[in-house]
Structures are given as structure tokens and as C-alpha cells.
Amino acid sequence: MRVAVVGGGINGVMSAWALRGRGHDVALFERGALMGATSGASSKLLHGGLRYLEQGDVRQVYEGLHERRWWMQRAPELTRRVELFLPLYSHAPHGRLALAAGLTAYDLLSGRTTLGRHRWWSRQNLPTRASELKCDGLRGAFSYWDAQMDDSALGRWAADRACDDGVVIHENTDVTHIARDGELRTTHDALRFDVIVNVAGPWARALLDASEIPSHTQLDLVRGSHLIVNRPTEAGFALNLPSDGRLVFVLPHHGRTLLGTTEVRQTLDEPIVCSVAEREYLLDAYNNFFENPIRDTDIETTFAGVRPLVDTGKSAHAQRHGETIEVEGSVVSVFGGKWTTSRLLGERVADAVGKCTRRGTSRLN
Ligand SMILES: Cc1cc2nc3c(=O)[nH]c(=O)nc-3n(C[C@H](O)[C@H](O)[C@H](O)COP(=O)(O)OP(=O)(O)OC[C@H]3O[C@@H](n4cnc5c(N)ncnc54)[C@H](O)[C@@H]3O)c2cc1C
Structure with a gap:
């Protein structure tokens, strides 16, 4: 045909x-x-999506984890493993048990395609690549593995x-x-x-x-914005924001840091660009978790894309x-x-x- x-x-x-x-x-x-x-405006992660487990979308996570492997095997030069730290503070929206259960499920669902099992690091034993995290209220951090790509x-x-x-x-x-x-x-x-x-x-x-x-x-059109910050980071971080329970990623990106993303409803008539409010939201998210704050002048560039989500009448997040x-x-x-x-x-x-x-x-x- x-x-x-x-x-x-x-x-x-x-x-x-x-x-x-x-x-x-x-x-x-x-x-x-x-x-x-x-x-071309994604978070550049090949992943199952840890947060979909919270929404009970096990099939989506399972498929993502297995497809991650497919891309890594076919195009190894454009993909790579990335270690992500999920810090746990005393005021965190999820407790240690809930996070451990989610990460165990993530490991089990990846089965033989695993890129490495998750582990717990107490605050005293955090490796240097995670040592920039603020100490006040920090109980420790989980680390787990996903993959990055050049989309x-x-x-x-x-x-x-x-x-x-x-x-x-x-x-x-x-x-x-x-x-x-x-x-x-x-x-x-x-x-x-x-x-x-x-x-x-x-x-x-x-x-x-x-x-x-x-x-x-x-379709529910939801804009997501990212910042590229002029600062290197060795590891990635998944920050569970206490303000709204969302995950914001801090990721290594060609010797810089990629920070994202946001969720803002928009129409097709509006320009697909990162707003001032989104810049501030992402800067605040980062500065809430790290000792050495980033300022607006550290932002090299921003980019935004629109998620074409099938509307189920729920909040953008869900x-x-x-x-x-x-x-x-x-x-x-x-x-x-x-x-x-x-x-x-x-x-x-x-x-x-x-x-x-x-x-x-x-x-x-
Ligand atoms: C901020 C953000 C972060 C994301 N991060 C990730 C991630 O890390 N990992 C992940 O797996 N997924 C991620 N996603 C989801 C993923 O990026 C999208 O689901 C996916 O890229 C959508 O691809 P698409 O081909 O459907 O849409 P698009 O990439 O938007 O492609 C549609 C194309 O159609 C073209 N087009 C439209 N109308 C016409 C027309 N009339 N004639 C000709 N061409 C037309 C457009 O120009 C466009 O190029 C993210 C999404 C967003 C918004």
C-alpha cells in the first residue's frame, strides 16, 4: 500500500x-x-519513568525500560547510562519505604535489561558526586540507573x-x-x-x-521547559519537590547541567518558550536542594516543548x-x-x- x-x-x-x-x-x-x-526538546532520558509507577501505570514503565535497552543496543554512540540520586529529606513527600518499594519495582520490571540496581546511601556515606546536596534535614539518598541520549x-x-x-x-x-x-x-x-x-x-x-x-x-497540551546551566555535574538527580510533589531532573549535559522540567498548560497559538515564571520555578527547585546556588546569569539557554497528552480530565501531572x-x-x-x-x-x-x-x-x- x-x-x-x-x-x-x-x-x-x-x-x-x-x-x-x-x-x-x-x-x-x-x-x-x-x-x-x-x-528535539525532551529531557533526553531513555527511561521507564519512575513517576508512572506512582500513577499505577506499570505497563508504561515496563515497556519504557525494555525499549531503553533497544535504543542503547542499536545506537550505543548516542546513548549512555546515567546514575541518578534521589535525595531523601525529613520533609520529603515520600518516605524511605515508599521510595525503596518504587525503586525495587523499577529494578524488577527492567529484569535482564537492568543498567544497575538501586542502592541506599546514608548521609554520612554519600559519595563526592552527590556531596553538593544541602545537609539540613538530609537523611540520605537512593541512587538508581537510567539512560541519556541526544534526542x-x-x-x-x-x-x-x-x-x-x-x-x-x-x-x-x-x-x-x-x-x-x-x-x-x-x-x-x-x-x-x-x-x-x-x-x-x-x-x-x-x-x-x-x-x-x-x-x-x-489532547491536553502541556508545556515543559528546561534550562541549560553553565556548571558541570557528574551525576544526575531526581528531585522530589515538597511544594507540589513533582520530580525535577538535574542531568549532566555536555559538560553543563540540564535542569527540567515544568508542566504548564498551553494552546497551539502561544509561543513554545520557557517563561520567566518557569525559569524561577526551576532555579528555586535547584537552589532548594543544593549548597551552591545557581543564579539567573548562570543560565546559558532555555528550551521548551509541548507534551501531546491524551486528555483524561485529570491534572497535567496525572x-x-x-x-x-x-x-x-x-x-x-x-x-x-x-x-x-x-x-x-x-x-x-x-x-x-x-x-x-x-x-x-x-x-x-
Ligand atoms: C518537556 C518534555 C520532556 C520530555 N522528556 C522525555 C524524556 O526524557 N523521555 C521520553 O521518553 N519522552 C519525553 N518526552 C515525551 C516525548 O518527547 C514526546 O512524547 C515525543 O517527542 C512526541 O513525539 P511526536 O513525534 O509525537 O511529536 P513531535 O516531535 O512534536 O513531532 C510532530 C511533528 O509534526 C510536524 N507537523 C505538525 N503538523 C504538521 C503538518 N500539518 N504538516 C507537516 N508536519 C506537521 C511538526 O512540525 C513536528 O515536527 C518529553 C516531552 C516534553 C514536552
């Missing part, structure tokens, strides 16, 4: 690659540059593999309209495909609306991070999905396209 994929983020690229693997002729359309939106480079690596296999990629090509019968219009052409896969991330619902294709799925796939005629739309699990998402999209010859409307979770 001739399949068009709209969107050159990681989910579009991995869908196109999986579809090509099933023998389809695949053309991908991206209105800007590949990985130019959310997929833009790794996404382009996957796109290169997909092209090698025969996917045709059109960058700087805006898709203005799609139709249930497989017609796709760009600013220059009107083309015909057997199936159109709409993987436009935060813009997936907007493309359907502009094309007058009905959808049951609402929304689902898994994907929903919806089929309407010859149009398969994908909502949500994580960077780490994009290969699995691509396989599920290819399954949905396989079933697409049976015309109609359906929703697959």
Missing part, C-alpha cells in the same frame, strides 16, 4: 520505519525539520536508517489538508495514498479539525503518557506517546494500518 506519514518527530519516523518494514511504500511529510518540535541526533539516526530501508522523507513540506479517502494536500500538491498516518504530535488534533475529520480524542490510535476511513491518527517507546508505537501504527483496509471508525489504546 502507499502510505503517507504526517509528522517528522520521533513517532512519525518510527511509524514510517515500521510501515516500510511491513512492505509498504512510505512517504513522510514534515513541515519544518525532522525532530524540530517536541522530539535530535538519535531521531536523525533513526530517520537515516528508515531512508536506507526506502522511506522517502520530505522536510519543509506543510500538509494543509487530509481526507478520509486518502487525499493529502500540501501547499504545492494534491496527492493520493491508500492510508494517511497523522502523527503530528501536539498538532494531530488540529490537522483533523482543519480537515473536518471527526475525532473522539482531546495525565496518561501512553498513546491512543484512532482510525477514521483511510486516516490513522496517533495521539500521545513517549520518546523512549516510539519504536513500539511505530509497530502498533503498522498493525492499525494493516487493519485499515476494513474501512470504518475505531479507537485502539
Whole structure:
């Protein structure tokens, strides 16, 4: 079948690659540059997501941990293990037992793909790489292992593999309209495909609306911002903020420190940039935990992306991070999905396209 994929983020690229693997002729359309939106503005972690355990989303964590391994094996030069410290203070939202249970589950779920087991460090025995933590009220810290990647480079690596296999990629090509019968219009052409896969991330619902294709799925668009601070850090930290119970990451980043992220609801009309309030929130988060404070002038740059979360009517913090796939005629739309699990998402999209010859409307979770 001739399949068009709209969107050159990681989910579009991995869908196109999986579809090509099933023998389809695949053309991908991206209105800007590949990985130019959310997929190039992530926290750059390949992970199961410790906090999803708290939400009871064990499947999401299990899949993330196993997919982490897939990326590390395929592209070792663009991925690496990172040690993360989770400090425990007397005022912390979670006690030591709860954290130990969560980390044990994280270890067990990673099974043979583990990057190293978690351990507890008492305050007296903290290693020097965690010695910058404020001592007042500090009981100790857990350490655990996850992986880091270069999201833009790794996404382009996957796109290169997909092209090698025969996917045709059109960058700087805006898709203005799609139709249930497989017609796709760009600013220059009107083309015909057997199936159109709409993987436009935060813009997936907007493309359907502009094309007058009905959808049951609402997206909750939640901006996340990061700071890059001119200061090295050897280890990573997952800071459990007592103010709102969120996790903020402090991560090594090319000899600098990457600090993020935030959760701010926004619309597609607003610019996707880090606000002054988000800068202050992240600086405060860091300075609450570390002896040597960072100032606004230490910030080298900021970047922001929008999470396309499937709206379940919950708070931004508690929304689902898994994907929903919806089929309407010859149009398969994908909502949500994580960077780490994009290969699995691509396989599920290819399954949905396989079933697409049976015309109609359906929703697959
Ligand atoms: C702040 C933040 C931190 C994150 N951190 C992590 C993390 O550490 N690890 C992890 O696993 N996940 C993380 N995520 C989640 C992950 O980054 C996203 O789920 C994923 O990148 C979404 O990819 P996507 O391809 O669906 O969307 P996008 O990357 O946004 O791609 C969609 C593409 O579609 C294009 N497009 C839109 N409309 C059209 C059109 N009409 N015509 C042509 N092209 C169009 C856009 O230009 C865009 O490039 C994070 C997300 C955010 C926001």
C-alpha cells in the first residue's frame, strides 16, 4: 500500500520505519525539520519513568525500560547510562519505604535489561558526586540507573536508517489538508495514498479539525521547559519537590547541567518558550536542594516543548503518557506517546494500518 506519514518527530519516523518494514511504500511529510518540535526538546532520558509507577501505570514503565535497552543496543554512540540520586529529606513527600518499594519495582520490571540496581546511601556515606546536596534535614539518598541520549541526533539516526530501508522523507513540506479517502494536500500538491498516518504530535488534533475529520480524542497540551546551566555535574538527580510533589531532573549535559522540567498548560497559538515564571520555578527547585546556588546569569539557554497528552480530565501531572490510535476511513491518527517507546508505537501504527483496509471508525489504546 502507499502510505503517507504526517509528522517528522520521533513517532512519525518510527511509524514510517515500521510501515516500510511491513512492505509498504512510505512517504513522510514534515513541515519544518525532522525532530524540530517536541522530539528535539525532551529531557533526553531513555527511561521507564519512575513517576508512572506512582500513577499505577506499570505497563508504561515496563515497556519504557525494555525499549531503553533497544535504543542503547542499536545506537550505543548516542546513548549512555546515567546514575541518578534521589535525595531523601525529613520533609520529603515520600518516605524511605515508599521510595525503596518504587525503586525495587523499577529494578524488577527492567529484569535482564537492568543498567544497575538501586542502592541506599546514608548521609554520612554519600559519595563526592552527590556531596553538593544541602545537609539540613538530609537523611540520605537512593541512587538508581537510567539512560541519556541526544534526542535530535538519535531521531536523525533513526530517520537515516528508515531512508536506507526506502522511506522517502520530505522536510519543509506543510500538509494543509487530509481526507478520509486518502487525499493529502500540501501547499504545492494534491496527492493520493491508500492510508494517511497523522502523527503530528501536539498538532494531530488540529490537522483533523482543519480537515473536518471527526475525532473522539482531546489532547491536553502541556508545556515543559528546561534550562541549560553553565556548571558541570557528574551525576544526575531526581528531585522530589515538597511544594507540589513533582520530580525535577538535574542531568549532566555536555559538560553543563540540564535542569527540567515544568508542566504548564498551553494552546497551539502561544509561543513554545520557557517563561520567566518557569525559569524561577526551576532555579528555586535547584537552589532548594543544593549548597551552591545557581543564579539567573548562570543560565546559558532555555528550551521548551509541548507534551501531546491524551486528555483524561485529570491534572497535567496525572495525565496518561501512553498513546491512543484512532482510525477514521483511510486516516490513522496517533495521539500521545513517549520518546523512549516510539519504536513500539511505530509497530502498533503498522498493525492499525494493516487493519485499515476494513474501512470504518475505531479507537485502539
Ligand atoms: C518537556 C518534555 C520532556 C520530555 N522528556 C522525555 C524524556 O526524557 N523521555 C521520553 O521518553 N519522552 C519525553 N518526552 C515525551 C516525548 O518527547 C514526546 O512524547 C515525543 O517527542 C512526541 O513525539 P511526536 O513525534 O509525537 O511529536 P513531535 O516531535 O512534536 O513531532 C510532530 C511533528 O509534526 C510536524 N507537523 C505538525 N503538523 C504538521 C503538518 N500539518 N504538516 C507537516 N508536519 C506537521 C511538526 O512540525 C513536528 O515536527 C518529553 C516531552 C516534553 C514536552
